[in-house]
Amino acid sequence: MTLAGTWKKLYPLTEVHPKLNEDRTILLESPVIDCAPNLPQRAATPDKKLTFLRDSGFYAELRRRVDDYFVSSGHNERDCWPMYLKTAILFSCLAAAYGLLVFVAQAWWQALPLAALLGLSAAAIGFNVQHDGGHNAYSNRPWINRLMARSLDVLGGSSYIWHWKHAVLHHTYANITGHDTDIELGLLGRLSPHQPRLPFHRWQHIYLWPLYGMMAMKWHFFDDFRQLAEGRLGEHAFPRPTRSDLLVFVAGKMVFFTLLFGIPLMFHSIGVVLAVYAVTAIVLGMVLSIVFQLAHSVEEAEFPLPRADTGTIENTWAIHQVETTVDFARSSRAAAWFLGGLNFQIEHHLFPRVCHVHYPAISQVVEATCREYGVRYAEHGTFSAGLGSHFRWLRRMGQPNPRVEGRVEDCAVDPVG
Numbered sequence: 001m002t003l004a005g006t007w008k009k010l011y012p013l014t015e016v017h018p019k020l021n022e023d024r025t026i027l028l029e030s031p032v033i034d035c036a037p038n039l040p041q042r043a044a045t046p047d048k049k050l051t052f053l054r055d056s057g058f059y060a061e062l063r064r065r066v067d068d069y070f071v072s073s074g075h076n077e078r079d080c081w082p083m084y085l086k087t088a089i090l091f092s093c094l095a096a097a098y099g100l101l102v103f104v105a106q107a108w109w110q111a112l113p114l115a116a117l118l119g120l121s122a123a124a125i126g127f128n129v130q131h132d133g134g135h136n137a138y139s140n141r142p143w144i145n146r147l148m149a150r151s152l153d154v155l156g157g158s159s160y161i162w163h164w165k166h167a168v169l170h171h172t173y174a175n176i177t178g179h180d181t182d183i184e185l186g187l188l189g190r191l192s193p194h195q196p197r198l199p200f201h202r203w204q205h206i207y208l209w210p211l212y213g214m215m216a217m218k219w220h221f222f223d224d225f226r227q228l229a230e231g232r233l234g235e236h237a238f239p240r241p242t243r244s245d246l247l248v249f250v251a252g253k254m255v256f257f258t259l260l261f262g263i264p265l266m267f268h269s270i271g272v273v274l275a276v277y278a279v280t281a282i283v284l285g286m287v288l289s290i291v292f293q294l295a296h297s298v299e300e301a302e303f304p305l306p307r308a309d310t311g312t313i314e315n316t317w318a319i320h321q322v323e324t325t326v327d328f329a330r331s332s333r334a335a336a337w338f339l340g341g342l343n344f345q346i347e348h349h350l351f352p353r354v355c356h357v358h359y360p361a362i363s364q365v366v367e368a369t370c371r372e373y374g375v376r377y378a379e380h381g382t383f384s385a386g387l388g389s390h391f392r393w394l395r396r397m398g399q400p401n402p403r404v405e406g407r408v409e410d411c412a413v414d415p416v417g
């Protein structure tokens with residue numbers, strides 16, 4: 001089968017794929033996680049496929065308890081009416097902010113809050129609608145998931161690149177240096193103790209914050225095009241897009257740039273349009289970056305490495321997901337609503353195909369099961385506590401010779417069974 005054919009079959013397979021073979025390698029114990037293709041491995045283990053230990057019973061029991069929750073509560077895992085309502089509210093906010101900015105606003109004090117609202121609306125659609133759709137967690141109908149996932153294409157991103165970068169690489173290899181591209185900031189920053197430290201990283205806990213605000217602009221104008229041209233995400237190659245994938249990519253960019261420049265320039269000067277875009281993109285970049293950093297780049301998250309001789313992570317897949325991820329502000333209903341359950345990242349990593357509206361409820365089950373099985377469940381009580389932890393982690397990673405407490409260094413090294 002060709003690479004394009006592999007991709008073509010991937011979306012259906014990500015829905016339910018208890019067994020995969022031939023074209024892809026089963027790297028995971030979970031029956032619900034997205035499949036991982038035969039991807040090249042990092043330089044440290046060039047001829048080893050990265051694998052996890054077999055589930056020792058923790059995940060099977062957790063899955064059973066979560067299934068029990070859905071049976072006893074009568075809730076559906078997907079196609080939940082609060083999601084459809086939230087989608088309508090968020091797109092209405094986005095359309096209202098955009099319409100008022102382009103057709104009504106005449107003064108900076110009107111444009112500024114509207115640009116911020118536009119950035120927040122775009123972020124919320126990404127967190128809630130596109131993210132659930134991209135994980136096939138929005139609906140049981142594949143076309144609805146595809147539609148929601150492709151909202152990213154008209155908001156300046158690429159659902160094709162996102163699938164490989166986030167749903168496959170990040171969710172398979174969370175916090176594994178050289179594999180998870182979400183913890184790679186290039187030369188600008190050091191988020192993992194296994195990344196090289198440069199002298200100026202000493203100040204990264206100060207200078208990275210404004211750079212987070214530049215992230216959305218980088219995605220809009222640079223990253224998607226470069227990654228599509230290169231066919232690579234870090235160390236990993238990904239399949240070339242099919243003709244229809246390319247069509248969605250090109251059409252999405254055309255719609256986005258028409259909304260961004262084409263229509264506004266009919267009513268406003270180029271300076272005004274660029275200034276409004278800058279405010280919107282900075283708000284969007286800051287919010288997206290910080291929310292993702294609080295889940296994985298904090299003091300409590302682990303950064304394990306695979307064994308050099310076997311390429312094995314010395315942990316089961318499910319426990320790896322829990323220990324590399326940290327929840328925050330679980331008691332805040334506002335955070336849960338706006339962030340699309342991304343403050344419940346442990347639950348999201350364990351059950352990416354469950355609609356996020358259920359995460360607050362199943363987090364009780366996950367936490368209790370973790371405690372019972374001796375799996376460390378980490379959370380920050382508030383958003384600001386998570387923010388403080390990220391700040392300290394950046395400062396620590398920027399210092400010379402920080403103490404490394406990765407799983408490989410701490411645990412006994414036994415051959416994989």
Ligand SMILES: [Zn+2]
Nearest residue numbers: 135166348352
């Ligand atoms: Zn995700």
